[in-house]
Amino acid sequence: MRKPDPIMGKDKGNNNKIKLRKGLWSPEEDEKLMNYMITNGQGCWSDIARNAGLQRCGKSCRLRWINYLRPDLKRGAFSPQEEELIVHLHSILGNRWSQIAARLPGRTDNEIKNFWNSTIKKRLKNNNAITSTSSPNTSDSSDPRAIMLGGLMQPMQAEQDVFSICMDSSSSSPPCMQAMLSITQGNPFNPFPPLHDSAAYLDINGSASAAGAAGLYNLSAAHVGGGGGGSAGSLGDYGLVEPYVMGLESDLSLPALEGRAFDNINAANDQSVLDKRLVHNNHHFNGNESIKVVDDFVGIGNHWNGENLRMGELDWEGLLANVSSLPYLDFQVE
DNA sequence: AACTTACTCAACCGCTGGAAG
DNA sequence: GCTTCCAGCGGTTGAGTAAGT
Numbered sequence: 001m002r003k004p005d006p007i008m009g010k011d012k013g014n015n016n017k018i019k020l021r022k023g024l025w026s027p028e029e030d031e032k033l034m035n036y037m038i039t040n041g042q043g044c045w046s047d048i049a050r051n052a053g054l055q056r057c058g059k060s061c062r063l064r065w066i067n068y069l070r071p072d073l074k075r076g077a078f079s080p081q082e083e084e085l086i087v088h089l090h091s092i093l094g095n096r097w098s099q100i101a102a103r104l105p106g107r108t109d110n111e112i113k114n115f116w117n118s119t120i121k122k123r124l125k126n127n128n129a130i131t132s133t134s135s136p137n138t139s140d141s142s143d144p145r146a147i148m149l150g151g152l153m154q155p156m157q158a159e160q161d162v163f164s165i166c167m168d169s170s171s172s173s174p175p176c177m178q179a180m181l182s183i184t185q186g187n188p189f190n191p192f193p194p195l196h197d198s199a200a201y202l203d204i205n206g207s208a209s210a211a212g213a214a215g216l217y218n219l220s221a222a223h224v225g226g227g228g229g230g231s232a233g234s235l236g237d238y239g240l241v242e243p244y245v246m247g248l249e250s251d252l253s254l255p256a257l258e259g260r261a262f263d264n265i266n267a268a269n270d271q272s273v274l275d276k277r278l279v280h281n282n283h284h285f286n287g288n289e290s291i292k293v294v295d296d297f298v299g300i301g302n303h304w305n306g307e308n309l310r311m312g313e314l315d316w317e318g319l320l321a322n323v324s325s326l327p328y329l330d331f332q333v334e
Numbered sequence: 335a336a337c338t339t340a341c342t343c344a345a346c347c348g349c350t351g352g353a354a355g
Numbered sequence: 356g357c358t359t360c361c362a363g364c365g366g367t368t369g370a371g372t373a374a375g376t
Binding site for chain 1: 360361362363364365366370
């Protein structure tokens with residue numbers, strides 16, 4: 001990690017040089033930022049940095065908040081289900097980490113990106129090395145997702161080909177996506193089959209759900225609250241929302257575009273989780289403070305802003321028109 | 335025990351796009 | 356239309372740590 005050594009920085013619009021710290025955040029800095037966010041909510045990050053008495057740039061504060069201090073963050077290792085979902089989403093979205101993160105509540109784009117670049121990529125690479133010597137027709141052992149999913153899926157060869165392209169982070173999205181789409185549209189087979197039938201994971205309520213495969217990814221705008229006009233207030237990127245507004249009460253078994261993280265905090269009343277998290281990353285905060293945060297407000301992470309699901313950039317909207325509204329990941333392409 | 339290598343992940347950097355003036 | 360500011364994103368870096376020799 002980077003040393004928390006202060007360096008000289010320059011305040012824009014002000015010729016006075018001020019010391020802007022870089023590197024790791026100290027517990028004191030975290031506390032300042034957390035307290036400020038609790039009290040004032042999100043605003044202009046450079047103002048936050050200044051007003052909170054932090055000798056950090058706004059950008060750094062934003063990052064710290066998003067990746068570590070946010071109360072709705074989930075910590076700990078990725079579950080197999082999350083891994084599965086990441087692989088699946090990456091095959092569709094490419095390196096759009098923020099989009100992937102938006103479907104993994106409590107996870108940050110940075111976290112997912114790191115996870116992908118270390119664990120998954122390596123795993124896939126290793127497996128490719130092994131399987132490359134085997135017959136190309138030998139089942140689906142060469143399919144990365146099959147690898148990841150323990151052979152649950154039996155994708156078409158064409159899909160495998162495209163997927164292998166997508167696995168390469170250098171080929172992020174548009175070409176990849178178009179290849180995907182070409183297959184999607186020209187192939188009678190669904191290139192994005194449901195992950196598997198028993199969606200006993202990613203259930204909003206954290207309990208096992210036997211939601212059918214068909215509904216697994218059926219994420220409509222209504223499901224995520226904001227699309228139906230459900231979000232309350234705004235905390236900028238992490239809108240203040242009414243707890244459980246985001247479809248938590250529904251039977252949504254989908255990796256909602258955020259929202260489920262509330263469950264992590266509220267349903268579990270999760271002192272231990274919070275403590276663990278706060279301890280994990282460099283330290284800090286006693287449990288009471290953490291809980292207070294949860295009580296005071298709930299930040300929606302990962303840029304889900306209600307109706308404004310941005311996966312789509314316009315081109316995507318058009319491209320995906322025939323793919324069962326991919327932005328909401330309804331994979332029922334039939 | 336000492337050293338080296340591999341891995342993880344927090345944080346930084348540079349870029350893009352949107353909003354405001 | 357141009358400039359400036361800001362938020363957000365993806366790629367990259369590098370310190371800390373675990374695993375291996």
